Amino acid sequence: MSTVTYKTNTMTLPIVENVLAQLSLQNILLVGSLLLLIIRIIGSPRNLPPGPLGFPIVGAIPRLGKESYVKFTEWTREYGNIYSVRLGGKTIVVLNDIEVAKEAFVKHANHCSDRPHIADVRIGLTVPGSLVFENGPVWKERRRWALGALRNFGVGNRSLENKINEEARYLCQEIETKAEVAFDPFHVVNNAVSNIVCSISFGERFDYADSTFEFLLLQLKELFASLGLVSAANFFPFLWHTPYKAKERQLYKTIKTFVVDIVNRHKKTFDAKDIRDMIDHYINEINQQKEKRNEIVFNPDLIWRGIQDLFQAGTETTTTTMRWIILYMLHYPEVQRKAQKEIERVFGRERTPSWEDRSELPYVRAMIMEIQRCSTPTHSNVPRCTNAEIMLKGYTIPANTQLLLNVWGLHHDPNMWDDPYKFNPMRHIEDDGKTIKKNDAFLPFGIGDRVCIGQNLAKMELFLFTVNLLQHFTFKVPDDQSPLPLNDVIVGVLRSPKPFCVSAIKC
Numbered sequence: 021m022s023t024v025t026y027k028t029n030t031m032t033l034p035i036v037e038n039v040l041a042q043l044s045l046q047n048i049l050l051v052g053s054l055l056l057l058i059i060r061i062i063g064s065p066r067n068l069p070p071g072p073l074g075f076p077i078v079g080a081i082p083r084l085g086k087e088s089y090v091k092f093t094e095w096t097r098e099y100g101n102i103y104s105v106r107l108g109g110k111t112i113v114v115l116n117d118i119e120v121a122k123e124a125f126v127k128h129a130n131h132c133s134d135r136p137h138i139a140d141v142r143i144g145l146t147v148p149g150s151l152v153f154e155n156g157p158v159w160k161e162r163r164r165w166a167l168g169a170l171r172n173f174g175v176g177n178r179s180l181e182n183k184i185n186e187e188a189r190y191l192c193q194e195i196e197t198k199a200e201v202a203f204d205p206f207h208v209v210n211n212a213v214s215n216i217v218c219s220i221s222f223g224e225r226f227d228y229a230d231s232t233f234e235f236l237l238l239q240l241k242e243l244f245a246s247l248g249l250v251s252a253a254n255f256f257p258f259l260w261h262t263p264y265k266a267k268e269r270q271l272y273k274t275i276k277t278f279v280v281d282i283v284n285r286h287k288k289t290f291d292a293k294d295i296r297d298m299i300d301h302y303i304n305e306i307n308q309q310k311e312k313r314n315e316i317v318f319n320p321d322l323i324w325r326g327i328q329d330l331f332q333a334g335t336e337t338t339t340t341t342m343r344w345i346i347l348y349m350l351h352y353p354e355v356q357r358k359a360q361k362e363i364e365r366v367f368g369r370e371r372t373p374s375w376e377d378r379s380e381l382p383y384v385r386a387m388i389m390e391i392q393r394c395s396t397p398t399h400s401n402v403p404r405c406t407n408a409e410i411m412l413k414g415y416t417i418p419a420n421t422q423l424l425l426n427v428w429g430l431h432h433d434p435n436m437w438d439d440p441y442k443f444n445p446m447r448h449i450e451d452d453g454k455t456i457k458k459n460d461a462f463l464p465f466g467i468g469d470r471v472c473i474g475q476n477l478a479k480m481e482l483f484l485f486t487v488n489l490l491q492h493f494t495f496k497v498p499d500d501q502s503p504l505p506l507n508d509v510i511v512g513v514l515r516s517p518k519p520f521c522v523s524a525i526k527c
């Protein structure tokens with residue numbers, strides 16, 4: 021048996037020590053990034069669109085900053101309208117213009133309409149029963165049913181219009197009690213907007229002085245602000261089981277308990293001859309499916325989940341947009357005056373506004389659209405993922421890849437909008453001064469098979485609430501204050517203005 025003797029090379033040790041001593045943190049990061057690049061090149065699927073580099077483990081998360089959509093837009097200058105980026109352990113493909121958005125979500129709709137497994141939703145809220153997060157035939161059937169149910173409860177007809185106008189009257193009365201003293205419009209607007217989706221879904225509205233409901237809406241606001249679709253917990257799901265997510269766990273629980281209680285009350289008082297709202301409609305559908313022995317895609321124990329989606333999606337998005345509208349009025353008083361003149365010409369001070377007459381108010385509609393574009397509350401769409409390998413702009417996107425549409429980028433794309441960072445309502449009106457211009461890159465409600473199911477409801481709410489408010493009030497910056505800057509935002513699921521105060525002067 022031979023013995024092998026290892027000799028230490030006494031010359032090499034000092035050299036190694038010397039090299040190690042010279043490695044600064046910067047060098048370590050550089051070497052780490054190079055290693056990551058090598059691993060990525062070797063390990064990632066061939067022909068994925070190239071994109072920005074990140075750090076070991078966390079990927080590019082630290083590079084995103086507070087406003088991820090701004091970074092996503094900056095990166096288009098280097099990487100073009102489609103690139104991939106590693107966030108935590110996941111590779112995401114970011115789509116940045118209308119052409120690539122159409123190719124993915126319209127041309128490849130069959131393969132790009134699933135939602136990915138987002139930890140914030142899967143662990144925090146649960147997916148089964150959801151309108152927003154389920155996939156496949158169950159989602160298709162539930163979406164078809166929900167669209168029909170929304171029509172049934174007035175979306176697109178006079179009964180809903182009356183409901184919104186009635187709520188707008190309550191809102192104006194409430195604002196009048198502020199007697200032109202500075203107030204934060206958040207609560208009243210939030211309550212008014214939520215009452216519309218609540219009356220469709222639960223059959224009830226809540227008084228502005230109802231402190232329990234106010235507390236619930238505050239919880240919802242906090243939840244939307246604390247979650248982000250590019251949040252760390254989505255890429256490191258174990259965080260959900262740590263104290264780091266304790267607050268969100270509690271917020272979800274409170275909102276779920278509220279909805280479950282309402283659903284249970286409906287189950288006890290259900291009468292097939294008197295369908296009061298969407299929950300009753302849901303119970304009725306399930307009963308009929310049982311009688312006809314159809315395949316049951318609606319589970320009575322999961323009714324709360326779809327209703328909670330409607331409540332959440334219908335409350336926070338529209339409230340945030342209405343708050344942006346009020347804030348823009350403070351910054352652009354001449355735009356507010358022009359809108360008020362148009363409203364006065366068509367409806368006067370007393371006549372209740374109507375949805376049917378909206379074609380007579382091109383400026384008001386263009387103003388709302390421009391505020392939606394400039395503020396872009398839904399800065400990125402609710403993420404999608406591929407369910408099969410597809411080719412996109414010559415790149416190969418593997419199955420189960422998360423796709424993120426950078427709506428902020430689309431709304432500020434210089435190829436689609438002149439001077440995109442300028443606020444200019446007239447850009448949405450044709451030269452005839454009446455017709456609303458169509459621009460394909462205007463996507464506040466998303467695109468393709470998963471486009472927002474509440475968009476007709478939301479458009480009606482935004483129009484009627486705005487017209488009612490400007491018919492009765494002029495919004496002004498309170499004395500001795502300056503308006504909240506338009507870029508002073510809170511970014512979570514939505515891009516919202518920080519809290520601000522207004523004075524509402526009676527017209």
Ligand code: HEM
Binds near residue numbers: 334464
């Ligand atoms: C200004 C208000 C609103 C905005 C900006 C908005 C925006 C959006 C966006 C961007 C999406 C994702 C679309 C995509 O994946 O491409 C979406 C989905 C959805 N929205 Fe809205 N929304 C608004 C109001 C509403 C209202 C009032 C309701 C409820 C009645 C609602 C219910 C939903 C639902 C259920 C989905 C999921 C659709 C699906 O996955 O099939 N939204 N919304």
